[in-house]
Amino acid sequence: MTKQTALFDYLLRQADDTLILGQRLSEWCGHGPVLEEDIALTNIALDVIGQATELYEYAAQVENNGRSADDLAFLRLEREYKNVLLVEQTNGDFGKTMVRQFLFDNFQLLHYTQLLNSADAQVAAIAEKSLKEVKYHLKHSAEWIIRLGDGTEESHNRVQESVNELMRFADELFFKNEVNEVLLSEGVIGNIEDFKQQYYQNVNKILLEATLTIPELKYHQKGGRIGNHSEQMGFLLAEMQYMQRTYPGMEW
């Protein structure tokens, strides 16, 4: 595998993670529990879609095959999306959205921090810019986990249920294959496993502070990174791709 193929694939993973999460978060627009939170969720959606834009643009440049960032974002088939299963999970209640966000934010923080040392200047620059946003996202989601977990009996039970449901998707964030090996040897990325322990430490610390129980997992759910998505992914893409597929090349 060439470095170019590997880099393209790796960029798509991160781009798809952020785009699909952004699409999910934007579903909250106009439906937030309170006005302030509605705006917060929309801001975070725009932040991650902004990250996706930069990643797709660089991916298109790396691929150098005439495809634009928009083509990559909107005109691929379901099996070609490489996002982790976690980010495509439905919003559920506000607590579930926060748990999903919290598990993802924790990963992004450590991942982007590691990528600051990338030998690829563009990757390092994207990481640096995104980190500022991610720090806020994590502060926001972690505070909500604590508030809901250590809140009323109902909020505690509901957020615990979401933790039990979503924890099994966290492990896929640490997916590794040949792509990682190639990029690791070129110094473009670090070893993702180096911060896996730290990740679970950080996550568990907040869960305990929120008086939540850390679920004991018998298995991890994975497949998104190799294109095997959960059933809700098709519906998400249908909505997200509708405009570009109906009016190809449309602009506004």
Added chain:
Amino acid sequence: MSNKEWPLWEVFIRSKQGLSHKHAGSLRASDAEMAINNARDVYTRRSEGISIWVIESNKITASDPADADSLFDPSNTKVYRHPTFYDVPDGIEHM
């Protein structure tokens, strides 16, 4: 489910020009930390500021409009409190 509304907070933003904090508006939040986060999201998303203050609205003591006569009118007749008896030299800005 509890339907009790969160307390109201007043938000003050210091803009980039380095002026003092100015009242930007109000919002609801369950605690100070959430109020800061919400203020960041609601009032600074177009880079309006570099510093945020929040205070619970019920902590503010306001003057009573009914007292306006005794509070403010007396100063109307004291023109000597205004520095209007000086000629400002040419070239002095920001007066």
